[in-house]
Amino acid sequence: MSADDQQFLDLLSSIPNQIRRYSGDVAEYVDKAVDEAAGHVREALVYASWLPESMRPEAPLPPPPVQILSLSTYERLQGWIVRHKILSGVFVVAVSYVTYRTVRHTKLLRKTRRAKRARNGSRLEVVVIAGSPTLPLTKSLALDMERKGFIVYIVCSSIEDEVLVQGLSRPDIKPLGIDITDPTSAGSSIERFAAYLQTPHSAVPRAKANYLTLKAVLLIPSLSYQTSPIATIPPSSFADLFNTHLLHPILTIQSFLPLLTSRLTPRQPPPPPSSSHPQHHSHSHSHDDAPSTPKVLVFTPSIISSINPPFHAPEATVCSALSAFTEVLTSELRPLAIPVTHVQLGTFDFGPFTSHHHAITNPNTAARRTGPNNPSLLPPAETLQWPEAARHAYARNYVAQSLSAISAIPAGRVRGLRGSSLRELHNVVFDVVDGSDRACVVRVGLGAGLYGFVGRWFPRGLVAWMMGIRRVDELSTWKSGTVVGGPSEEADSYHGSTSGSSGTGTGSESSEIGEASEFIAVAGGANVWKED
Template sequence: MSSNEQDVFMEKLSNITNEALKYSTEAAEFVNKNVDQISEHIKEALAKAEWLPEWIPEQFRPQPPPPPPVLTVPLSALERVQSWISRHKILTGMLIVATGTVAYRTYRASESLRKTRRAKRARTGGRVEVVIIAGSPALPITRSLALDLERKGFIVFIVCNNHDDEDFVKGLARPDIRPFGIDITDPTNAGNSIEHFARYLQTPHASIPNGKKHHVQLKSVILIPSLNYHTSPIATIPPSSFADIFNTHLLHPILTIQAFLPLLTTRLATGGPTDLIKLKDSERKESSPKVLVFTPSIISSINPPFHAPEATVCSALTAFTEVLAGELNPLQIPVTHIQLGTFDFTGFTPASQQNHPRAGGPHGLLPAPGASETLSWPDAAKHTYGRNYVAQSSSAVSAGRIRGMRGSSLKELHNVVFDVLDGSITSSTVRVGLGANVYGFVGRFVPRTIVSFMMGIRKVDELAVWQSSSAHGSPRSAAESSAAGSDEDMMTASMMTTASDSFVSVQPDVADANVWKEG
């Protein structure tokens, strides 16, 4: 074999060796890879298969393969926020609603504070808008509202039922806060007073002596009933007290509005014949006065025990206001019911006026009832109602105030009243003051049993035994019986003779009577 042939043979032999090494390496890799996968599948199948310990011990069960490692990538702040929102969707929605509400109310409050509130003036600079406040001048809310409206450019008349009220108004020493004397209980006198006031509106006035005259316009009638109510169980309230409360707190406001209705619904002629005048809607809205009715809303919203007078009167006034609105709205005379919460009168009422018999204390309300008021009750009433009355009196709501809180600023009430007068607020019902909205919500949606429980009302397991009055004393004589019968006849005759009058008559000798039987 020549050298060339040997070289060719060696070259082919080396190529065969390289190819064999290559194929053997690939075969080994393929086998190793598939064997590993097959073994993993077998281990996983054995780990998941039902194991029979009686055949093969449990310790020989192969362990499942560990999970693959998870790569943790740090999240950005935005991604963490998005992840939290996706996990707490309901809470996020509540936060968005609450934040939006607070932002909206804050914006409205800031806009309200920046608003300029001034009454319209004549071209000569004189006052042209007249407001009548039908409320006791001794109430702090009446005086504060009158002073604020006068400061904003209104001519304010305060309804006075006697000379003391007129002196009280004159004592304010404001030329544009004037008394409006009217006797609501005398229809003839009330008609004459309204007629005199109508002539005042029809007569031109000058802001300065010998100046150019202009007519004034009735802007609103504001009704402020008394805000003072006594608390007591229904069974311990004498009939005369109910009659007085209904006469002064309910009947008197109704008669006041009734007396002013002809003035509200009639177009006052300022010149020429007094024929019927057809007005456009815009002109009627501009010239029509507004009626505002104030009522306390905390007690009447939840109607708690031992507040029957206030709950009854306020509910009746609310119904009366709704009926009045239904009658005056077709005439385009707006009627607004302003439901009052708690206000702070401390800085408004001077110390010399806090003891005024009709002022009702520094906050314009009667003091909160206490345990001492139960001392005058009969023993049976004390046993039946005493514990719950004292517990309710010491609760967060007592005598129409929220214990421990000073109340809203009077400026909030003043702004709301002006916004109603100028048409910025057109709602038929407006709640203003601390607690007005909260207790309105509680009264509509919270069960009464829960409200009573939170106010300390508990079950009374033991009741007093009924004892007839004849068991502890001699029966009445025939003369006493006939006298009692004559008294009853006199009371019945008196009530029949006064049926046509405005007030219910209660005889003095039965004024302090109630349903409890004294032993």
């Protein structure tokens, strides 16, 4: 049999199967059509009026009624979550974070914070606060550390500072006289303090003597800064600012570095006389001659330095420099196992410590600072003391910025909010001192974390716009020369030539020319920062 014959036979054998399938489809279609037609006929006969009632077929049963059930709260919530998955995930993360912070904060509040003491109850741990006794932050930390069992020493550079420390009337808050401006005297003071730590002391007479341990050095620079346009700040004010707010803290920590890196150990007592029975000494120390590793804490305000707003050049410059200095100090002391913590401060409620306000002096006038630092005058009244050119260029934005969410007071402040409790700051400082918190940077206080986030991620232009800074379309025209005389004398004074040397001008004219050459002349015939 050939292949063609086999193919033909296979085709014949498949015909019955195809006929059976097609016949089944046709029968199914016919049955469905007949059933549908019978249903229509039955329905027509049921409602036919001409057909007697006895001959009418029975009407089909109506479908069961649909019962609408209201969804439960859980089912509606489940449906909303299914429809908004991304928003639900964000909500869960936010709630988890808030819960974690709340539980952690509650646990930290319940923590018992007390300094170590000897068996007879005497104090063993020493904390040095390098900050002005007039600062509320210095007073607050000194009183809290003393209350928790530390012996607190406050660095004093004058007799007046020592009187203020003694005025606290606390036996364990003592002045530590160090003249930072004299390196020889400062070194001698540090050596005396080191010898004091290496000598056993007893709290009361005829009690066991114990060695004291230096736990931490707290560096608190001044928190008061001038707020003004850069053009209205004289160079002498910048020099004074850098000396008092930047150079003085750096020299202070530099004076303490030999003490911090020396790893003080108690001095060994002289060997006892040879005897068959060992003798017991009357003093003891609780650390078994183990070298202490004191901590270094550097405090700086962080709100202004985080966003660097206009008219805050002194604070932004000094705080940024101190932050960089702290980072370098951390890198140098880390190999020596001396931890350094940068405490970035927000806003706190210093109500009990601010009964006497010390306003900042405006270098442009002999009067007190106005505006937010002096509530007796509003910011527009302060701008009236500026030269006319500076007032036209900066006054509008200065007033708008002064009335924004951040007022121009020392350390920055969130307007309308009271500030964090000092207890939060005290707890953070103690946790850093006892080693519970080992972070290199700690943000504490209202606004510290928020403005740090804004400064890192928000555009500078957007931040300035939110603070009310707008484009100034009207600017003063430039006018050179400030001396009283003709145009030639004004030109000579601008180019720095001295008419007095040529013998053509009087002594008063030459002095005026020399004085004018030291400043930048602006519109209105007066220097921007020249005082009357």
